[in-house]
Amino acid sequence: MDKTYKSELLRLFLFERLPEPLTAASSHLQIFDNYIENTRLRIRSMRSPETREWTFVLQKLLQVGEDLSRRNIAEICLDDAEHNAFEIFEGRKIKQNERVVSNEVRKNRYFYELNKKEIELDIYLGDLWGLNIARVIFENEQEAESFTAPPFTILEITNNLFFAGANLVGKTLADVREQLA
Numbered sequence: 001m002d003k004t005y006k007s008e009l010l011r012l013f014l015f016e017r018l019p020e021p022l023t024a025a026s027s028h029l030q031i032f033d034n035y036i037e038n039t040r041l042r043i044r045s046m047r048s049p050e051t052r053e054w055t056f057v058l059q060k061l062l063q064v065g066e067d068l069s070r071r072n073i074a075e076i077c078l079d080d081a082e083h084n085a086f087e088i089f090e091g092r093k094i095k096q097n098e099r100v101v102s103n104e105v106r107k108n109r110y111f112y113e114l115n116k117k118e119i120e121l122d123i124y125l126g127d128l129w130g131l132n133i134a135r136v137i138f139e140n141e142q143e144a145e146s147f148t149a150p151p152f153t154i155l156e157i158t159n160n161l162f163f164a165g166a167n168l169v170g171k172t173l174a175d176v177r178e179q180l181a
Helices: 080-089 141-146 173-180
Strands: 006-015 028-035 041-047 054-063 070-078 093-096 099-102 104-114 117-124 132-138 153-156
Touching: 006 141, 041 080, 054 080, 070 080, 132 141
Parallel strands: none
Antiparallel strands: 006 070, 006 132, 006 153, 028 041, 028 104, 041 054, 054 070, 093 099, 104 117, 117 132
């Protein structure tokens, strides 16, 4: 069996605002995902505003079948020198649907606990400002199926391919609204 990746079982939900007691000033991570064109690879750079420390990871995302709630992720943590070798892929301009866009998707990730379950709350930045996605990871299928959507969420989007990370490259909040219409 190939153990070079970790498996995730997740559900995704849209939400309008951070649930109390969280605020924009609450502890969070700044995430910069740079997708390498025509691959399943991304460079994820994470910064803690509190400590100002950076973490760099090269990730390969592997979809498991048609169900978007299941995926495998292969990861390699990068030191500064290794990250420098991949910097050429960060903030690149790529052509997409007759437009030139950045390959980077930026978000702030907050952490919230509800009924002993950690929920990751992503507030998207830049052209996607206004898109907020709650992400819940589960240990098994039974746990995922029995999970009740958090009361602050408005719509489950787990199996909507539009909201997969790489598909958000070059999108705007207007594109999100059009998708949901």
